[in-house]
Amino acid sequence: MSSPLLRLVVLYGGVSAEHDVSRITAAHVLAASDRSKYALVPIGIATDGVWHRNDAAAEALAAGDDLGNSLAVEGPVVNPIEVIAGDGAAETVVLPLLHGPHGEDGTVQGMLELLKVAYVGCGVLSSSLCMDKGMAKEVAARAGIPQCAWLTLRHGVDDPAATAARAVAELGLPLFVKPANMGSSVGVSRAGSAEELDAAITEALKYDDTVVIEEAVTAREIEVGVLGNGVPDTTFPGEIRPGSDFYDYEDKYITGAAQLVIPAELSDDAIAEARELAARVFVAYRCAGMARVDFFYEEGGRGWLLNEVNTIPGFTPASMYPKMWEATGVEYSDLIDRLVELARETYRRRSSFSIEH
Known part of the structure; x- marks a missing residue:
């Protein structure tokens, strides 16, 4: 049978x-x-x-x-x-x-x-950590991973007006404001003035109790796909060229105006650095299975800056994660198979842990 x-x-x-x-x-x-x-x-x-x-x-x-x-x-x-x-x-x-x-x-x-x-995918800790942009930044800072300067604001804990004033003083304008626990650019705003910053904070607080306020950078938006358990594999980097001021929800899912360049036009050294740093982030956050690591690349400046990690990235054939794997040699259906096998591998390992002392 x-x-x-x-x-x-x-x-x-x-x-x-x-x-x-x-x-x-x-x-x-x-x-x-x-x-x-x-x-x-x-x-x-x-x-x-x-x-x-x-x-x-x-x-x-x-x-x-x-x-x-x-x-x-x-x-x-x-x-x-x-x-x-x-x-x-x-x-x-x-x-x-x-x-x-x-x-x-x-x-x-x-x-x-x-x-x-x-x-399939990351466990409880890494899923929760990567979802919370504020805590993820704290861990990245502890691990020595380069990233944008930021402040966090917690509803009921921090004074919004005082935090906004501090953000302008320390980070300058413009600023990006994001709900800590949301993806697909939902609730994300660019604030070019103190008035816009107040409105952006109010908008972000519709989606979460914690808000991340980040410095704006002039940089290329580069992403790297990661796949594996333990020592992971990485894709060739892909670049997003937004169709608006930044890569927002409409740009991703409605207008489709953003241009995806895969592989990104980078030097061999820059590609190697991006892939190595993506794997390092994946391990530092204790990810498993899959993740998409998003960077800003400041050419002639600070170089690679971590933006965020998506543990369940967009997965349509037109999405960045599968397209980067396709460019690296893994087809869409094969990627699904790889993820299923990684899930089984993780489950077998965790099931073998002793519950006795």
Whole structure:
């Protein structure tokens, strides 16, 4: 008898402002996954937190139907524990494609740890750390990783007016203001005056209790894909040339005005430095499986400056992470396979830890 197919539970949607981005990612991943290897289980999480099993979408994609740009969150309501556990007859790996809070921040990863199931990507600590831009900057500073100057503001702890005044005095204008725990440039603003800074802080506080205020830099935006456990592999760097003042949400997902240059036009030495630093960041943050490390590159200045790390990067065929791997020699469907194997490897290692003393 042949062994059953590996159950690949694809989680998408989610309770965050990046819900729609996740649905786009899921449609492409399900379409590209090898059905000779995986029994696909698409689970959409609605914005109210209810889980739906959307087998109809997987069947339609298998039949070659065009479902449009994203995958709907629909189908029978399911119990999260039961759907992840399955019937026990087949090995299960969970692929979380939940961008932003309640998916990329360690919450779902913690649930999967408790359920003792293999899952793709970073664990609880690194997921939470990379999601919180303020804490990530603290760890990077401790590790000696170069980055932009910044301040953090915590609602209910720090005085917004005093923090804004300090930011202008110490970092100058313009400034970038970001919610600490959000991705896809949601809630990010560029402030060119004290008045705009106050408005940007108010906007960012709609999404999180902690806000990061960063110096503006004149630099190229360069990204590096990382893949692996322990000593990771890296991609050739890719460059983003924004279509607006900065690489914002509309530039990424609506207008498509940004230009992606892969590989980036850099010297051999600069490419080697970027790849080495991306791997160093990946290890310092205790990442596993995958991450996209985003840099600013100040030519003739400070050189490489860490911007942030995305533990569940955009994953459509047009997204930077898969495109960088394609340029480095790993095709989209093979990348999915590699991630599944890395998840199984991590699970086997963690399952072997002793619970006795």
